[in-house]
Amino acid sequence: MTAEHHLETPGGKPRARSFGILFAGEPGRWNAITDVPGVSVGLVTLISGDGPLEIGMGPVRTGVTAILPRPLPDLATPVFAGIFSANGNGELTGSHLIEEVGAFNFPVTITNTHSCGVTRDGTLRWLSKALPEAIESAWGLPVAAETYDGFLNDINGHHVTFEHVAQALDAAASGPVEEGSVGGGTGMITFGFKAGSGTASRLVEWQDRKFTLGVFVQSNFGKRRNLTIKGRRAGEELAEPKIVEGTPRAEKGSIIAVVATDAPFLPHQLKRLARRVPLGVAMTGGLGYHSSGDIFLAFSTANPEAAAAASGKLARADYVPDTDIDPFFDAVVRVTEEAILNSMVANEDMTGRDGNFVPALPKDFLARAFPPAY
Numbered sequence: 001m002t003a004e005h006h007l008e009t010p011g012g013k014p015r016a017r018s019f020g021i022l023f024a025g026e027p028g029r030w031n032a033i034t035d036v037p038g039v040s041v042g043l044v045t046l047i048s049g050d051g052p053l054e055i056g057m058g059p060v061r062t063g064v065t066a067i068l069p070r071p072l073p074d075l076a077t078p079v080f081a082g083i084f085s086a087n088g089n090g091e092l093t094g095s096h097l098i099e100e101v102g103a104f105n106f107p108v109t110i111t112n113t114h115s116c117g118v119t120r121d122g123t124l125r126w127l128s129k130a131l132p133e134a135i136e137s138a139w140g141l142p143v144a145a146e147t148y149d150g151f152l153n154d155i156n157g158h159h160v161t162f163e164h165v166a167q168a169l170d171a172a173a174s175g176p177v178e179e180g181s182v183g184g185g186t187g188m189i190t191f192g193f194k195a196g197s198g199t200a201s202r203l204v205e206w207q208d209r210k211f212t213l214g215v216f217v218q219s220n221f222g223k224r225r226n227l228t229i230k231g232r233r234a235g236e237e238l239a240e241p242k243i244v245e246g247t248p249r250a251e252k253g254s255i256i257a258v259v260a261t262d263a264p265f266l267p268h269q270l271k272r273l274a275r276r277v278p279l280g281v282a283m284t285g286g287l288g289y290h291s292s293g294d295i296f297l298a299f300s301t302a303n304p305e306a307a308a309a310a311s312g313k314l315a316r317a318d319y320v321p322d323t324d325i326d327p328f329f330d331a332v333v334r335v336t337e338e339a340i341l342n343s344m345v346a347n348e349d350m351t352g353r354d355g356n357f358v359p360a361l362p363k364d365f366l367a368r369a370f371p372p373a374y
Helices: 095-101 113-130 130-135 164-169 267-285 326-343 363-369
Strands: 039-050 062-069 079-088 110-112 143-147 197-206 207-219 251-260 294-301
Touching: 039 143, 039 164, 062 113, 062 164, 062 207, 079 095, 079 110, 079 267, 110 113, 113 130, 113 143, 113 164, 130 326, 143 207, 143 294, 197 326, 207 326, 251 267, 251 326, 267 294, 267 326
Parallel strands: 110 143, 251 294
Antiparallel strands: 039 062, 062 110, 079 294, 197 207, 207 251
């Protein structure tokens, strides 16, 4: 176990555990979704310009996140999957196919609301070059998701391009994952504080075997008064952020979560895992308000032969019995909570379009609220 990666990001930003915030369960080596073998993450961050909004020119505060469920040579092999929409004010492409057959293949991308189609189509363009034989033989229905960053970003300027999508996909790697204002999470806000991309993982023991479950979130939801950190009603203690005169308050918010595991589960069980993500969101104070798109995807890298079974013969798949699924429910809830807090802690103040300002979660508050236990 590499403990330093539990405390800070590859770029040296603090993670929630660095402030003595205690989380139940044992994290994986990186405490990231990439602890699941074969899963990789790539990020492209776009930050440029300051001052008044000029559509098409900026300021720009956005990006792309790519999650590969399998290594590149195996991307055409489907993964069993399930989805759950706790609040449907958002988008996740490919969802109808996942509901129908309980599986998907190819990468997952996450970006801003008005670039979701670009990342979907950009994925197909990338696949036609990176894995042309796969795109010829499989359904071209990649998963792309979004949350809204228009409070800070020139969202109608459409700054995310096919080239950025390809760069994120090419950059996908295992190992520790950068968090905060990076990738698709660059311009996102949570509970009135700067947030964005966050991740965490847990090891789950079952029948003398140890499986890994990881979550990646693009966090962009919640009202300040509801912020809760490990049961502490922190939102009630923290003043509302300073609003520049004439600046509209950010009302549009969402959260996308991707759950990955190497534990063998069937599609209906993965939908059950996805349904537990909102409990982790609620642990931080997220209550699924009207304008929030809270959409969750869970997939398993196990059973590749069954997921890709050819016609004409019976397919067989291993799976953990439903009666033994509770420890995995625990992991989903705990990891979601930690990933959201990581997305906030690994962050700094940001000023975007029209001088719109979003503060970081105050580090001095965290130091006071969660003193080291010696």
